Amino acid sequence: MLVLEYKAAVKPSQSKAVDEAIRTSQFVRNKVLRYWMDNRGIGKKQLYQYNTQLRAEYAFVKDLNSHACQASVENVERAISRFFDNCKKNKPGKKGYPKFKTDARSVEYKTSGWKLHPTKRRITFSDKKGIGELKLLGKWDIHAYPVDLIKRVRIVRRADGYYVQFCVKVDIITESRAGDSEVGLDVGLEYFYSDSNGHHEENPRFLRKAEKSIKHAQRRIYTKEKGKNNRRKAKGRYARKHLRVSRQRDEHAKRVARNVCEANAFVAYEDLNVKGLVRNRRLAKSISDVAWSAFRRWLEYFAVKFNTQVVAVPPHYTSQKCSSCGNIVKKTLSTRTHTCKCGCVLQRDVNAAINILSKAKSTGGHPGSNAWGVGTATLVGASLVEQVATLSQESPCL
Incomplete structure (x- = not known):
């Protein structure tokens, strides 16, 4: 699957119509979820039958395309399946019990309710919400794909406007690698990562650099009167600053992951529990800023693209552990140099990267990667199907 994303030129009247479609999609999802909570043991068939009842009972639900309502039911269905799967696997911690949505930001259509203009630079939504025709702005070339291959269309509301995403059913085209070496990666906070060859990738610290501006924008919100237009504008400026940082992190993780997979035939990295690490209140902001999870997901994607x-x-x-002799040399986090009695002196993260590579090779690894294999033109794992339709698939763990 490949996701192509376009910025949409939206008029004020269309903006209200899109927001109404998003609220309706959220309403259907929450009503179906409540129906499941009140009637335990019901299956998929009953959920879709209840969706049909909602369309007959509420006129504003009927105004939304039927496939868009079905997509909301599918969202609930996947959340329920994920919860029971986590219970069966005895996943530690919370099992992900389905929750109600309070601030949905997208509405998803399937194969009906929309029509592309012959130029493929405009799209018309034909349900009764009144969205109408939207002009598409962007560089992604959707002309290369037949309309029959577009399986989902989603309208997404972000801080800087509205976007239209197309989920296209195509196979990933593999590319040749530039090198066939092996490398171990140790991610950290001092450096984005250190590899077993001694290279350090600098940590860009996007949030830290923008923090002063973000805090200033946040303070400006509280100087505006509640309920007024100026306060709404101040909130928008604040949200756009956070959105910019998020995009910077993802683009950096994507660029670095591509370079690593393109240059190496074998990559070993740490299987970190990032969700547990961010519970450390002293390091949570720094860990979130470095975006280890995004880097891992892009590694898994480019592993398929470059056959790594x-x-x-x-x-x-x-x-x-000493990478030279195997002895355990205790260190605190503040100790940045590994010094062993065998004479091995290395930067702490480089020593760890060598150990990671050795551990991966000593166990034989796995024949191939279980990466996503989902092409994306937006956020990591941004396929409309992958974002809300499937569980996260990870590379093999030792």
Whole structure:
């Protein structure tokens, strides 16, 4: 699957219509979820039958395209399946019990309710919400794909406007690698990552650099009177600053992951529990800013594109173990140099990267990667199907 995203030129009247479609989609999802909570044991068939009842009972639900309503039901269905799968697998911690949405930002259509202009630079939504024709702005060439291959269309509301995403059913075209070497990666906060060859990728710290401007924008919100237009504008400026940081992180992670997979035939990296690490209140902001999870997901995607084998390695003792003799050398986080009695002196993260690569190779790794294999033109894993339709698939762990 490939996702092509276009900025949409939206008029004020169309903006209200899109917001109404999003609210209706959220309403259907929450009503179906409540129906499941009140009637435990019901299956997919009953959920879709209840959706039909909602369309007959509420006129504003009937105004939304039927396939868009079905997409909301599918969202609930996947959330329920994910919850029960986590219970069966005895996943530690919270199992992800389905929750109600309070601030939905997208509405998804399937194969009906929309029509592309012959130039493929405009799209018309034909349901009764009144969205009408939207002009598409962007560089992605959708002309290369037949309309029959477009399986989903989503309208997304962000801080800087509205976007239209097309989910196109195509196979990923593999590319040849520039090199066939092997590398181990140790991610960190001092450097974005350090590899087993001694290279350090600088940590860009996008949030830290923009933090002063973001805090100023946040303070400006509270100087405006509640309920007034100026306060709404101040909130928009604040949200756009955060959106810019998010995009910077993702673009950086994508660029670095592509370079790593293009230059190496075998990549080993840490299988970190980022969700658990951000519970450290002293380091949570720095960990979130470095975007380890985004980097891992892009590694898994480009592994398929360049036919690179990626292996996730448990991080236990990779920093304490000497990469030369195997002895355990205890260190605190503030100790940045690994010094062993065998005479090995290395930068701490480089020593860990060598251990990660050795651990991956000593166990034989896995024959190939179980990466997503989903092409994306927007956010990582941004396929309309992958974002809300499937569970996260990860590369093999040792």
